[in-house]
């Protein structure tokens with residue numbers, strides 16, 4: 001039986017889940033949830049996910065409602081080896097930390113812009129929001145100065161989730177490649193990957209266009 005992934009292409013966490021499904025060749029049926037039509041507030045969707053967010057993964061009677069938890073679960077269930085989500089205790093702890101960094105720093109700084117602009121009709125991005133995003137780029141740069149990828153010297157699921165968000169943040173604050181050269185190189189490398197071409201590039205551009213339209217810029 002195939003799994004169900006409820007998603008929206010413009011959503012960075014949904015794109016993380018989509019890319020992870022692609023990487024692990026998960027037998028999944030992807031279903032669009034149109035947030036602008038309020039489909040995430042339908043009684044059926046709220047029953048599935050009381051947080052009314054995308055992505056939501058359904059695997060039989062198991063429902064997971066966070067992209068990071070989805071990535072961890074799919075890696076454990078479908079990973080052929082442990083390279084994308086190491087089993088070694090210390091490496092796994094670092095990957096987990098970077099996933100939580102994505103959730104609590106990168107994505108939360110993105111959401112602090114997208115909610116007011118897309119949902120509440122705010123027409124400006126404040127200097128504080130811009131500085132917070134630049135600070136977040138600095139954290140990514142520091143991580144990438146210590147290892148080739150964001151958590152270890154190999155690609156892991158932490159790169160997928162951070163990439164989905166950073167490639168979207170660029171539409172709010174372009175990356176200064178001279179100031180953040182490791183981040184620029186990492187982004188370029190990530191963008192070339194087939195899973196990114198298939199499930200990230202267009203969705204990020206869609207979000208960028210939506211932000212531009214809402215900001216009237």
Ligand SMILES: N[C@@H](CCC(=O)N[C@@H](CS)C(=O)NCC(=O)O)C(=O)O
Pocket residue numbers: 010011012013014035040051052053054055065066067068103
């Ligand atoms: N921590 C969650 C965040 C998911 C999230 O906030 N998704 C946004 C779209 S990018 C959403 O569904 N927003 C609709 C809402 O909050 O009502 C994850 O990583 O999956």
